[in-house]
Amino acid sequence: MGFSILVTASLSMEKKKIxxxxxxxxxxxxxxxxILNWLTxxxxxxDILxxxxLKTPTENFSHSEFKARGYHCAVWGQKGYNGVATCSKFPPQEVRQGFGGKIAGEDSRIITTIFPYFSLINIYAPRGGEPASKKGIAKLEWYGQLFRFLETTFNLQDPLAVMGDFNIAPSNLDVFSPKKLAGTIGTLPEERQALARLFRLGLLDVFRALYPQQQQFTWWDYLGGAIWRNEGLRLDLCLSTARFLELVQDCYVDLWPRRRRAPTPSDHAPL
Structure with a gap:
């Protein structure tokens, strides 16, 4: 996602906060x-990360460090690029990689974990490019695949969340300067239209549902001290069904990992 955000949603399930x-x-x-410093x-x-x-093959993932913290990790890695992992303190009932194994050469960008009371889809969307470029077209095609995957695989009346780096700022409220960033990747009309299709499925932007007018970002450029001037974008999102949103108590960005000078932070903050 080029950005790094931490979105933390607190859920109440059977009187247990997750x-x-x-x-x-x-x-x-x-x-x-x-990451380990941040967890400490x-x-x-x-409960779930x-x-x-990841930018590492599945077999090179640091399982032992997370196991020591009590996590079970479902990982789909890729050498040098992409890669997603969902680590939870309670094992999922089922793990699915990708869009169901029907796309040849699919990048490691989506992993689904099924838990007793909800399903969680962890995504890393392509960054994209100019609308007519190969990367720009590939990004829109990927969003089309995500739309079909959600529409055909899940009951969207059940508790479901799609979290991760969407690489799209949903609106101008999610950009520090719409004027400066007009026409840039992540704010293009074609990209926002692709994201809006997910909303038309019935998915809701959890942060925006809770905070309709608040401006928070999840990604800041490494250059020019953008984090200290808060010149960022909200690219990391949690989209959910209405049933999942009913369980959410809060959703916020944790700036602590992004504001570290050492070890070198990601350009994203966690959501």
Missing amino acids: KIAAFNVNSIRARLEL HRGNDL CFQE
């Missing part, structure tokens, strides 16, 4: 020390 975070780490190996800083309170942009 905290979930999504974090584009921009290389799990480069960010491992920071939070008192190891997160959704990581994106």
Whole structure:
């Protein structure tokens, strides 16, 4: 996602509060020390961690470090690029990789974990490019595949969340300067239309549902101290069905990992 945001949703299920975070780490190996420091800083309170942009093969994922913290990790890695992992303190009933195994050469960008009371889809959307470029077209095609996957695979009346790096800022409220960033990747009309199709399925933007006018970002450029001027974009999202949203108590961005000077942070913050 080029950004790194932490979205933490607190859910009430059977009177148990569950905290979930999504974090584009921009290389799990480069960010491992920071992640462990962050978990310690939070008192190891997160129940589910959704990581994106692992940039490592599945077999090289740091299972032992997360197992020591009590997590079971479902991983779909890829050498040098992409990669997603969902680590939870309770094992999922089922794990699915990709869009159902029907797309040849599919990148490691989506992993689904099925839990007793809800389903969780962890995604890392393509960054894209100009609308007519190969990368721009591929991004829109990927969103079309995501739409069909959601429409045909899940009952959208059930509790379901789609979390991760969408690489699209949903509206101008999610961009620090719409004027400066007009026509840039992540804000293009074609991209926002692709995201809007997911909303028409009945999915809701959890953060925006809770905070209709609040401006929070999840990604800041490494250059020029953008994090300290808060010149960012909200690219990391949690979309959910209405049944899931009913369970949510809060949704926010945790800036602590992004504001570290050492170890080097990701350009995203966790949601």
